Amino acid sequence: MNVPHSFSIHARDGAARLGTLAFHRGAVRTPAFMPVGTAATVKAMFPETVRATGADIVLGNTYHLMLRPGAERVAELGGLHRFMNWPRPILTDSGGFQVMSLSSLRKLTEDGVIFRSHLDGSEHRLSPERSVEIQRLLGADITMQLDECVALPCADAEAERAMELSLRWAERSKRAFGSDSSRALFGIVQGGTVPALRLRSAAGLVDIGFDGYAVGGLAVGEPQAVMLETLDVTVPALPADRPRYLMGVGTPEDILLSVMRGIDMFDCVMPTRAGRHGQAYTRRGRINLRNARHADDPRPLDEESDCPAARDYSRAYLHHLIKAGEMLGAMLLTWANVHYYQQLMDGIRAAIAAGRLADHAEAIRRAWAAGDIPPRG
Known part of the structure; x- marks a missing residue:
């Protein structure tokens, strides 16, 4: 169904925005928290229970789903929404973070990354084009560009190299995505905690042109103050009429403080992982x-x-x-x-x-x- 997606801002309070990100499968009220359904399930929850909590959108993962059960298989079975019985919007992340963090024996090149599965050691290749293709096969409403996420802290030169590579991959992701207005493509700002690199990354992504902009490479162990300082630099450089997504965040306090800096979307495994380990948020x-x-x-x-x-x-x-x-x-x-x-x-x-x-x-x-x-x- 080729109904164009849209993003509307209804109210502002300081830098915070109240909005709606609309797709033909439903509206996402923003600021929004997306429960993580890495392997086509929000762990330990029924889909209808996830919806009953108030969730408008969930997240799936390209890396895990390409390895098991396989994107082509999911497509043959009617797409990820039908496969996991979630008829509302789904965002799929590109798999880049998991390739860097879970895979052993990986080789990074200009073309993409060759890696061995953490499941059985089989060899796979993930390029910007293949990541977009997998997300299309899954039927994602929001597709993320493939990027390289470096561990923090790192040398400025390493953050710059990864940021520039991610920008080149962003251009390729945009070309591969094409012009399907029913779905959204988000670019990812990288650059470690170096303000000048974050600004260069944001400017480069805006020049390419995306439906939304994510801030990646944070919530990876840096102090909260450093994360917030990075947002203070980055968010004002992003278009005011597009949704802004802080990837992998986080604690309730992180979310609250980030909303006050203009972030619209969040995801994190924290509430589900904590629940499996005897921790309750109240x-x-x-x-x-x-x-x-x-x-x-x-x-x-x-x-x-x-x-x-x-x-x-x-x-x-x-x-x-x-x-x-x-x-x-x-x-x-x-x-x-x-x-x-x-x-x-x-x-x-x-x-x-x-x-x-x-x-x-x-x-x-x-x-x-x-x-x-x-x-x-």
């Missing part, structure tokens, strides 16, 4: 359900939540499930975490619409700082 901060103090606590995670996982199960029961290694524990905590992230975004959107984001952010941070209230008695 309006009172992060709670470790492995802690023995929860063993006799009859309270739910949050008695005021409208999420059944956070409201209807005692901390004692959740503690028991995690200690016993029962999969229901991971399922309930993941559900509660993804719901909390979506409620965080919903509150942020409402605050931007009302022109009170700064006050709302202060109230959120006060609640986090106050921490969880210990049980009485």
